[in-house]
Amino acid sequence: MPDAPAGIDPRGPRFGAAITSLLLLVVILLGLTGLSTATSTAAFGWFAYQPLSSHAFFPTAFVIAAAPVGARILDPAFLLLLVIALLFLWGVLSPRTAPWGVLYRKAVQPRLKPPTELEDPRPPRFAQGVGLLVSVVGLLLQLAGVPWGLPIAAVAAFVAAFLNAVFGFCLGCQMYLLLARWGLVGRRAAA
Amino acid sequence: MPPWIAVLIVVVLVAMTAITGWALRRRESHPRRTKTTDLEWLAADVRGPNATLVQFSTQMCARCPHVRRMLGELAEVTDGVTLAEVDLTHQSELAKRLHILQTPTVFVVDATGAVRSRFAGVPRRDAITAELDRVIGEPTHA
Numbered sequence: 001m002p003d004a005p006a007g008i009d010p011r012g013p014r015f016g017a018a019i020t021s022l023l024l025l026v027v028i029l030l031g032l033t034g035l036s037t038a039t040s041t042a043a044f045g046w047f048a049y050q051p052l053s054s055h056a057f058f059p060t061a062f063v064i065a066a067a068p069v070g071a072r073i074l075d076p077a078f079l080l081l082l083v084i085a086l087l088f089l090w091g092v093l094s095p096r097t098a099p100w101g102v103l104y105r106k107a108v109q110p111r112l113k114p115p116t117e118l119e120d121p122r123p124p125r126f127a128q129g130v131g132l133l134v135s136v137v138g139l140l141l142q143l144a145g146v147p148w149g150l151p152i153a154a155v156a157a158f159v160a161a162f163l164n165a166v167f168g169f170c171l172g173c174q175m176y177l178l179l180a181r182w183g184l185v186g187r188r189a190a191a
Numbered sequence: 192m193p194p195w196i197a198v199l200i201v202v203v204l205v206a207m208t209a210i211t212g213w214a215l216r217r218r219e220s221h222p223r224r225t226k227t228t229d230l231e232w233l234a235a236d237v238r239g240p241n242a243t244l245v246q247f248s249t250q251m252c253a254r255c256p257h258v259r260r261m262l263g264e265l266a267e268v269t270d271g272v273t274l275a276e277v278d279l280t281h282q283s284e285l286a287k288r289l290h291i292l293q294t295p296t297v298f299v300v301d302a303t304g305a306v307r308s309r310f311a312g313v314p315r316r317d318a319i320t321a322e323l324d325r326v327i328g329e330p331t332h333a
Binding site for chain 1: 192193194196197198200201204205208209211212213215216249250251252253254256257260279280283286287291292293294313
């Protein structure tokens with residue numbers, strides 16, 4: 001690849017993925033305990049909760065469907081996922097200045113042995129784009145008032161980030177070939 | 192949802208993801224045995240007299256450089272074995288024809304030019320050595 005950009009330490013993106021996966025776990029916790037999955041008994045309100053009564057008699061409704069858009073946005077899970085999505089966007093637009101990369105180079109890399117080999121920076125950057133897409137889908141589902149939408153999107157993003165951090169699998173990078181096979185990317189003439 | 196159920200779900204999620212990752216990693220060193228003879232895509236002049244390691248990459252493949260280096264070392268210390276690399280970034284038709292779903296994918300091609308085994312993912316070095324031994328029929332590597 002004659003036009004390949006300068007290589008990066010492959011441990012950098014994995015360090016970032018570790019932080020991202022921890023943040024996504026918090027999003028999932030917030031989503032599961034917050035507005036995204038909250039239910040109420042439709043007819044009687046929250047005070048009608050009776051441990052001995054069968055739920056079958058009180059049809060439950062998801063609170064989010066009736067919540068105003070402002071409440072959907074101010075849900076902590078939404079706000080944290082929004083921050084993560086913005087960090088993904090930063091990683092796509094300017095990987096060199098993205099916070100986790102800078103933190104890695106300033107605080108972690110000096111304590112490690114130099115990398116045995118450098119890696120093409122484009123695959124991790126593409127994967128940041130995939131992470132951004134998944135996060136945005138979660139945010140849009142929450143905005144549209146879809147129950148469970150945000151936590152499920154966060155689970156998908158978590159699985160990808162965790163596999164990258166712990167095992168070095170880059171699902172976003174592997175998707176690239178599938179997308180290319182479907183003709184969605186890589187159709188331009190080789191530069 | 193009560194917090195303890197949420198915590199339980201998160202713990203189960205982490206455990207399942209870890210098990211999946213471990214299983215995926217194990218599978219990467221288990222080759223699929225094949226006997227394909229469709230070889231127009233592999234130019235004769237890059238084939239080794241005993242065997243050829245063919246690595247498929249894309250420009251968006253983070254783990255390919257590492258595998259390329261390992262295979263290159265193996266090809267160097269093994270008699271009559273060469274390494275050929277195919278970039279699939281702009282060859283989606285070839286990826287379709289060879290049913291390649293991910294990169295890196297490594298083919299072990301024997302002396303007659305038949306694809307004898309294929310590894311999807313990053314294989315362990317000893318797994319490749321074992322396949323080379325099998326394909327060549329005798330241990331020739333250092």
